[in-house]
Amino acid sequence: xxxxxxxxxxxxxxxxxxxxxxMLERPPWWLMRQAxxxxxxxxxxxxxxxxxxxxxxxxxxASEATLQPVRRFxxxxxxxxxxxxxxxxxxxxxxxxxxxxxxxxxxxEGSGISGLRQAGFAGLDPVYETVRLCRAALPVETALIGFxxxxxxxxxxxxEGGASRDFRVxxxxxYRDAHGFGALIELIIDATVDYLSGQITAGVDAIQLFxxxxxxxxxxxxxxxxxxxxxxxxxxxxxxxxxxxxxxxxRGAGLFYQRYAAESGxxxxxxxxxVPVAYARDMLQGRVAVQGNLDPxxxxxxxxxxxxxxxxxxxxxxxxxxxxxxxxxxxxQTPPRHVAALAxxxxxxxxxx
Numbered sequence: 001x002x003x004x005x006x007x008x009x010x011x012x013x014x015x016x017x018x019x020x021x022x023m024l025e026r027p028p029w030w031l032m033r034q035a036x037x038x039x040x041x042x043x044x045x046x047x048x049x050x051x052x053x054x055x056x057x058x059x060x061x062a063s064e065a066t067l068q069p070v071r072r073f074x075x076x077x078x079x080x081x082x083x084x085x086x087x088x089x090x091x092x093x094x095x096x097x098x099x100x101x102x103x104x105x106x107x108x109e110g111s112g113i114s115g116l117r118q119a120g121f122a123g124l125d126p127v128y129e130t131v132r133l134c135r136a137a138l139p140v141e142t143a144l145i146g147f148x149x150x151x152x153x154x155x156x157x158x159x160e161g162g163a164s165r166d167f168r169v170x171x172x173x174x175y176r177d178a179h180g181f182g183a184l185i186e187l188i189i190d191a192t193v194d195y196l197s198g199q200i201t202a203g204v205d206a207i208q209l210f211x212x213x214x215x216x217x218x219x220x221x222x223x224x225x226x227x228x229x230x231x232x233x234x235x236x237x238x239x240x241x242x243x244x245x246x247x248x249x250x251r252g253a254g255l256f257y258q259r260y261a262a263e264s265g266x267x268x269x270x271x272x273x274x275v276p277v278a279y280a281r282d283m284l285q286g287r288v289a290v291q292g293n294l295d296p297x298x299x300x301x302x303x304x305x306x307x308x309x310x311x312x313x314x315x316x317x318x319x320x321x322x323x324x325x326x327x328x329x330x331x332x333q334t335p336p337r338h339v340a341a342l343a344x345x346x347x348x349x350x351x352x353x
Contacts, residue, residue, distance in 0.1 A: 015077045015143040016205060018289050018323050019245040019267050027314065027322045028076035029346050030145070031339070032249075032270075033329030034069040035081050039336060041068050052097040053089060056082050057126040063133035070142060072336065073343045077143040077206075078134060080199065082127055084149030084210055087191050088158050090123040091116045106161035109173050113184050124195055128202040135203035146204030148196055150211035150250075151188040151229040158184070167216050174225065189229050193236045200241050208247040208270070209233065214260075215252020222256050227263050234265035247291060251328065261288045273327025277316035289321035294342075296331050302338035307345060314350040 012020070014028040036042055045064055049055035056062055065081040085102055089095040093116060094105040107113055134144055148154075157163070159170040174181045196207055214226045234246045249270030250260050261269050261284050268289035271280050273296070280290050298309045314324070324346055330339070 013076070013141055013143040013205060015145075015323060016245070018321050019206060019247070021289065021321045023318075023320055023322070025318075025349065026347060027318060027324045028143075029324035029343075030075040030077040030079060031069075031326050031330050032079075034073075034075060034079065034339075035065045036330060037332035038330055038334040038339075039068055039072070041072075052083070053086070053095060056086060057124075059126050059129040059133055062127070062130040063137070066130065066134045067137055069339075070138065073339050075142070075343075077145050078138055079145040079208070080127070080131060080134065080147060080204065082130070082147070084147075084154055085157060086124060086127065087148060087154055087188065087195055090195075091187070091191055093158060101163050102157055104157055104161050106169075107158045107184065109177060109180060113187060116187060124198065127195075128198045131199055131202035131204055143205040144203065145206050145208055145247075146196060146199035147208040147210060148192045150209045150214070150226065150233075150248075151185045151192065152217070152225045153211045153213045154188050154192075155181075155184055155225075156213050158188075167213065171216075171221075174221065178224075185225065185229055189232055193233055196233070196237060197240055200237070200244050204244075206245050206247065207237065208249060209266070211248070211250040211253075213252070214250035214256075215254060219256065222253070223259070223263075226250055226253075226256075227260055230260070230264040230266065238265070247323075249291075258283050268321070268323065270325065271327065275327075277313055281316050281320065285317065285320040285322070289323060290317055291323040291325045292317075293325070293327040296326050296328055296334070299326065299338055299342060300331050300334045302335065302341060306338065306342065310342065310345050311350065314346075318350055 018024060018028050042065055045061060049058055049061055062081045066078050069075060070078045085095050096103045138144060156167060156170050209230060211226055217225060230248055245267035247268040247270055248264055248266035251272045253260055266288060268291050269284055271290060271292035273293050275293055284290055294309055294313060298306045
C-alpha cells in the first residue's frame with residue numbers, strides 16, 4: 001500500500017486518513033458493538049420499542065443509540081445502529097429475535113428462495129433516515145460507518161434459521177447444489193449493494209462488511225462464497241462511490257486473511273483476536289490498512305491486563321495504516337469505565353522501539 005502523509009489528506013477525518021493509507025501517531029479507534037447493552041443509557045432507550053427490528057427501524061431511537069457511545073467516549077467513528085438481518089427482513093423472510101438470538105423462518109433448498117423479493121425494496125428507508133440524523137448530529141471530525149453482513153454470513157442465518165454450531169444445513173446445500181445456492185448468494189449480493197448504496201447516499205463515510213462465519217469454510221469454499229461476493233460488492237460500490245472505502249471483517253479466516261486482503265478489493269481488513277499482530281503487520285499491512293484486534297475479554301477485565309494488550313497491539317501495528325478496534329464486539333457485561341480507560345490509553349503516545 002502506498003503510504004500517505006498528512007499533507008496529502010488535509011482536514012480529512014482521522015478514520016478516513018487511516019483508510020487512505022496514512023500512518024497516524026495516535027490511531028483512530030472505534031469498537032464493534034460500541035452501541036449496545038453495556039451502556040445503561042442504551043438499556044433505557046431499548047425499552048421504548050416492542051421488538052428489536054422495530055427498534056432498528058425507528059430513526060429517532062436508532063440514531064440516538066448510534067450517538068450514545070461517541071458522546072460518552074469520543075470515538076473517531078460512529079457505526080450505524082442496525083443489524084445484518086435487516087436485509088433478509090426486507091427481502092421478505094420472517095425474522096425475529098429471542099433471548100438466545102435471531103430466529104428466522106429457514107430458506108430451504110430447491111424452491112426456497114422463490115418466496116423472497118427478487119428486486120429492489122423500500123423497507124429499509126428508515127435506516128437511511130437514521131444515517132441522515134446521525135450525520136447532522138455528529139461532530140465534523142467524527143466519521144460515520146455504515147455496514148451490512150457479507151453474503152455468506154447473511155445466508156447462514158437465512159438457511160440455518162438462526163445461529164448454528166456446525167453449519168451443516170447450509171454447507172450441505174452449497175456442496176450439493178452450488179448453482180442453486182449461488183442463486184441465493186446472488187440475491188443477497190444485489191440487495192446488499194442496494195442497501196449500502198442507500199446508506200452512502202444518505203451520508204455514511206465508510207462501509208464495513210461483517211463476515212462473522214467466514215472461518216467455517218474450506219479454502220475453495222472460502223474463495224467462492226466469501227472472497228468473490230465481497231469482491232463483487234466492493235467493485236460495484238467503487239464504481240458508484242469511488243471515494244467511500246470498505247472495511248472487510250472475515251472473522252476466523254486464519255491463513256485465508258492474506259488472500260482475502262489481496263483479492264477482495266477492501267481498503268482495510270478487520271482482524272479477529274486470534275490473528276497474531278506480527279503476521280498482520282508483515283503479511284497484511286503492506287497491502288491494506290489493518291483494524292483490530294483487542295480481545296473483548298481483555299476490555300471486560302480492564303486494568304493492567306488491558307493496558308498491556310493495548311500497548312502491544314499499538315507497538316506492532318502503529319508503524320503503518322492502522323485503526324484500533326476489538327477482535328469482535330463489546331460484551332454486554334463490559335463496565336463502561338473500562339471503555340473510558342481505553343479511550344485515555346489510546347490518547348497516549350506509544351513507544352514502538
